[in-house]
Amino acid sequence: MYDHLELMSMQAAVLYNHDHAGRITTINEPANGPAPRFFWGQTAAGRIVRFRSDMPERLVRDILQGMERGDSTERLATVIRMLDKDREVRGVWMGPAYAVHETDKAYMGAVLVTEDNQYCLEPGFPALLSELAFRGPCYMMTENNMAVSVCFSARSSDKAAEAGVETLEAYRGKGYAMHVTSSWAQAIRQSGRIPLYSTSWDNYSSLSIARRLRLHLYGTDISIR
Incomplete structure (x- = not known):
């Protein structure tokens, strides 16, 4: 059984391809589309953060420092503001992450x-x-x-x-x-x-x-x- 932080690390590896420095490069799909500039996976045990490979080191450092201040809402606002200052933010995706630990035997007809x-x-x-x-x-x-x-x-x-x-x-x-x-x-x-x-929070x-x-x-x- 994996803890929550290990699961989030696995998810980051599933979602994106990484370079030798641990930066994300492309989406882990056949088309290899460009990865988002920033990925943040938050769990009760801590967080997993990934930056795209073309992000300036200065900006990476500033964002990491900004994430140490305020509550979760303030930290997210800080990250968005910093990214937008560097380059216009074109989209924010946010939602819950789950693991399937057991199979419901009542739903096995596929x-x-x-x-x-x-x-x-x-x-x-x-x-x-x-x-x-x-x-x-x-x-x-x-x-x-x-x-x-x-x-x-x-x-x-x-x-x-x-x-x-x-x-x-x-x-x-x-x-x-x-x-x-x-x-x-x-x-x-x-x-x-x-x-x-x-999924996303608005995908009911x-x-x-x-x-x-x-x-x-x-x-x-x-x-x-």
Whole structure:
């Protein structure tokens, strides 16, 4: 069992590629898009902070010093102000981070996507179908041989994987997301890795999945572009 700070460190490694100095470089996805300038993972046991590789050392030093003053709200405001002074802030993402410690046996009806049934993804999830080599394992719920809800590895490392969950709009509210997430998490644990799940505070459907599956909240992560 990992403590909260270890889980947050794993999440940072899952979300982003790092250089030899521990700076983040790109998003850990096939397209390798640019990483945010700043990542802050806060837990009850402490915090994990990552800066993008092109951040000036002076700014890094000032931000770290600013994070030692005030409460959490004041510290976040300080970080945003410093980053915006250096370069306009273009987005702030913030939300809870969970680990899936147990699988709810009541939600184990999803099907593993294989070469034999991957055609079910074509109508509703064509982009996922083209990325299966990087997104496995992938589980789906189907109706009439069409995938209507999926859970896949949005980002992965040798220690953990982050869930990506999508349900077609017409099929939401049926509990399908719980089935695919539970099945995916069980497969990740069987591979010897930790299944992680994170979302934003304003994604109420995703928060509902976490609540209904009784996921383990270990911290809050913030990324600023």
